[in-house]
Structure formats: C-alpha cells, structure tokens
Amino acid sequence: MSLQSTHDFVSKLLNNKRSRDAYVYEHIRNGIPFQLRAMREQRDWTQADLAKAANTGRTTITRLENPNNERLTIKTLLELASAFDVALLIKFVPFSRLLKEYEDVSSDALNAGSITDEEEVKALNAWAAERDIKTHAANASDTILREIKGKGNTTPQQTWLRFVHEVTTSTEVKTPTNDINERRREPADQPNAELVQTQQDQLLTTEIGGQRRASSRG
Amino acid sequence: MWKLRSFRQSNGNTLVSEWFAAQAEEVQEAFLGRMKFLRGLPGNGWKRPYVGQLRHASCKGLFEIVISVNGVEHRPIGFFSEEMEFTFLAFATERDGKFDPITTCDVAQKRKDIILNHKERSREFTIYA
Numbered sequence: 001m002s003l004q005s006t007h008d009f010v011s012k013l014l015n016n017k018r019s020r021d022a023y024v025y026e027h028i029r030n031g032i033p034f035q036l037r038a039m040r041e042q043r044d045w046t047q048a049d050l051a052k053a054a055n056t057g058r059t060t061i062t063r064l065e066n067p068n069n070e071r072l073t074i075k076t077l078l079e080l081a082s083a084f085d086v087a088l089l090i091k092f093v094p095f096s097r098l099l100k101e102y103e104d105v106s107s108d109a110l111n112a113g114s115i116t117d118e119e120e121v122k123a124l125n126a127w128a129a130e131r132d133i134k135t136h137a138a139n140a141s142d143t144i145l146r147e148i149k150g151k152g153n154t155t156p157q158q159t160w161l162r163f164v165h166e167v168t169t170s171t172e173v174k175t176p177t178n179d180i181n182e183r184r185r186e187p188a189d190q191p192n193a194e195l196v197q198t199q200q201d202q203l204l205t206t207e208i209g210g211q212r213r214a215s216s217r218g
Numbered sequence: 219m220w221k222l223r224s225f226r227q228s229n230g231n232t233l234v235s236e237w238f239a240a241q242a243e244e245v246q247e248a249f250l251g252r253m254k255f256l257r258g259l260p261g262n263g264w265k266r267p268y269v270g271q272l273r274h275a276s277c278k279g280l281f282e283i284v285i286s287v288n289g290v291e292h293r294p295i296g297f298f299s300e301e302m303e304f305t306f307l308a309f310a311t312e313r314d315g316k317f318d319p320i321t322t323c324d325v326a327q328k329r330k331d332i333i334l335n336h337k338e339r340s341r342e343f344t345i346y347a
Contacts, residue, residue, distance in 0.1 A: 001246075001247060001250035001251065001254060001345055001346060001347055002250075002345075002346040002347065003234065003235055003238055003250070003343055003344075003345065003346070004346065005346055006346045006347050008346065009346045009347040010347075016243060018242075018243040018244065019243045019246070019247060022243050022244045022246070022247035022248070023247050023251075025244075025247070026247045026248055026250075026251030026252075027251060029251075030251050030252060030254075030255045031255075034255045034258075034259075062267075065267070066267040067252065067255070067267070067268070068267065068284060068285065068286040099347060102254075103347075104258070105254060105255050105257075105258040106219070106258035106259075107258060107259060107260055107263070109258070110258070
C-alpha cells in the first residue's frame, strides 16, 4: 500500500519483495478478523452466539476477531465457515487477483451471505441455469459440427437453424428442487418455438430433398 | 468511509509521511493495512481490539491504534476530530505499559491544541490500494 498514489504502490509491489510479502500477510491477518466481526454483526450475533454455533468458547471468538492475534488454523476457519453456513476459499492467486479481491473492505463488502439467504439461493439458481444453457449449447454445437463434417454440403443457414433447434427444443434445463423462483414456462417464454419448428421442418425437407437429388444423380 | 488526517509539521510535511518513511516495510504495510480496514468500518466500529482510549491523565481525549509487528507494539496516537474523522498526532511504541518516547501524550496534546486553533496544521491523507 502507499500514501502517495496507486502507481507508487504498484511500483513498490513490483520492486520490493519484503513489501509484497508484508502486503499479503497484512491482508490475511486483518481480512479474517475484520470479516468475522462484520459477518457476526450483520447477523446481530454476539460473540457468545457465534461461539455456540462454532462449538467453541467466547474467548476464542474474541481472540479470532483481534487482528493482532496471529494464531489462525484452517481447521478453525472451516469451523467458522460451517457456523455461518458460508463457503471458505483458500487458494494461491496472482497479486492482480488479490488487489481486486480487497479493493472494497467495507463491512458490507466483507459480509458473506449464508447459503439459506434468499439472495444466495437466487444466485445459485441463476448460476445453474447459465451453466446448463452453456453446456447444452456446447453439446449442440459439437453435434452439428460432427454432422457437417459427415455431410460436407450444409449451408450456414441450415447450420444455424439446426443449432437453434438443438438449444431451444431438444434439451431441458433442470433447476434444483428448492428453486424459489420455479414456475411453469409460458408459451411466450419459448423463443420462437413455432418458427423454429417450421424452419426445422423446412431444413429436414431440404436435407431429404438433397439426399434424393444426390441419389437420383447417382 | 472514515477520513484520516495528520498533523502537519512547521516545515509543511505531514507527521504520518515522515514517520512512515522511517519504518521498515513490515511496519509500513501493517500500518496501512490496519488503516485500510478501519476506514471501512461503520461509525461506531472504532473500538477494542483495534482502537483504545488512553486513560492516563496526560493522555485525556487521546486514542491509540493497536498494532503489533514482529513482537513490537506500535501505537499511532490521535483524536476524533470530526464525525468519522481521525487525526494522527504522534507515533510511539509501547513496552510494559509505557510509551516510547515517554513524552508522547504531552507532545500529542500540544499538537492537538495547535490543530484546534489552526485547522490548516492538519491535512487529510488517503491509502492507495
């Protein structure tokens, strides 16, 4: 860190190993205690409440919330993560990632919501839906590419229509059973379903016609 | 977000920048790291174990930031100059319940008086990254 400018800070980071080692150390030894306190207070928990949830003593929580205390173990962190019902991420990262991670260290930014929080459930379901769509799109793309390689005479329009059909109609995105946003799909939500079906019929007719022409030529 | 200010020496330099330049990298990062996280606390968040009110008579109205680095107890000293604003007046180390230098509180009180009469004798500073 620097008292002068961000540029001065980066220069120090690049050129002084003691500074960058100390930077990492300070963000760990301040980050965990400040985050513990922020998360506890956001939940309106006393130190005794957290101690009970983590199956430990109140004095242990007092010690863990003190950034001048240097005795933190991964086991303790896992127990605290379980008490808050949040995940714990411990991994090596480049400095550029660390800087972004700690740009905002306000109490609100440090708070991590429990998995049962409405916002967290929404975020998890949105992530699952996005991942499934990407996976289905990638699978459809692979299938079509294999078909193109096999036939060798598919037009770009046919390829696109086939792709749209694969993604929108031939797969079903499944959501977790506790999806609070679960609802029936209305016809209007199905993008161009009828149009896609019509275009798909035309595509198949064209393909069949092409095969017929090819066979008649042969 | 809390604002941080520092006493300005008669030569125009801030006390913080002069003290900071004389410290080892580990102490520099410890001070800036602690202040970075303290700035993000809500208005009522500056309390133990991060910040303590000094009890000795000569230290009345002064507060210390509690920072340990490699077994040395560093004590940046200051006062709450405005709402969510802290002004640094002196830097000391602590051993066996006593400040080094021993005149820390006296010097800090004089500087506080100067600032209260001449606002320009303090300057805001920020922490980058």
